[in-house]
Amino acid sequence: NNDITTNEILYAQNLYSNGEYKKARAIYTKLLSTTNDDYRVYIGLADTALALNMNTYAKEYYEKAIQLDNTDMTALVHYAQVLYQLKEYDLALGVLDKAIENDKKNDKLYYNKGLINYELKNYNLAQSNTQEAINLNANEADYYYLLALIYESMENTQKAIETYQIFLGMSQDNSLKSQVENHLKKLTRKEEKTEKEENTEPES
Numbered sequence: 001n002n003d004i005t006t007n008e009i010l011y012a013q014n015l016y017s018n019g020e021y022k023k024a025r026a027i028y029t030k031l032l033s034t035t036n037d038d039y040r041v042y043i044g045l046a047d048t049a050l051a052l053n054m055n056t057y058a059k060e061y062y063e064k065a066i067q068l069d070n071t072d073m074t075a076l077v078h079y080a081q082v083l084y085q086l087k088e089y090d091l092a093l094g095v096l097d098k099a100i101e102n103d104k105k106n107d108k109l110y111y112n113k114g115l116i117n118y119e120l121k122n123y124n125l126a127q128s129n130t131q132e133a134i135n136l137n138a139n140e141a142d143y144y145y146l147l148a149l150i151y152e153s154m155e156n157t158q159k160a161i162e163t164y165q166i167f168l169g170m171s172q173d174n175s176l177k178s179q180v181e182n183h184l185k186k187l188t189r190k191e192e193k194t195e196k197e198e199n200t201e202p203e204s
Helices: 002-017 021-034 039-051 055-068 073-085 089-102 107-119 123-136 141-153 157-170 174-199
Strands: none
Touching: 002 021, 002 039, 021 039, 039 055, 039 073, 055 073, 073 089, 073 107, 089 107, 107 123, 107 141, 123 141, 141 157, 141 174, 157 174
């Protein structure tokens, strides 16, 4: 019976990997009635719910899964992302802090903290979190994009421009890149205008 369950879970995981979230979810839902507290089933239900934007369900199943095993960093990151989507920011920060205690070198944990602190307008904390993520992994374009947004919110336009440029040099996301390129033109013009005004002496 356990072998059958394992085979079905492998099949559902394969469907999930191929983006067939509804089919995978149907298998996990069926397994829920035949298995008792199987971590893999809860995680499968949570991951498919997250992929289908069913955040309330995702939250419920991540919580059940984490009660059984709180050492799976991917699950904790996904759980924090669900809480972020549900705007339960304080709870999400608590989950990430607990995860960081177990895995201080996980850049995704710091990036997600940066994202939440940015939403909460805690810009100094957001900058520190995102910089920590970059120190651990300098190859993620998204980290630079977030850092540029933070600098811009802190009205540090020069740093924002430099960081957007790093993002443009790294990103593969053409749609976002074209948005950033347009935004960067406006920002550069604004910075040049500010510099010009600062360098113009008032006549006496």
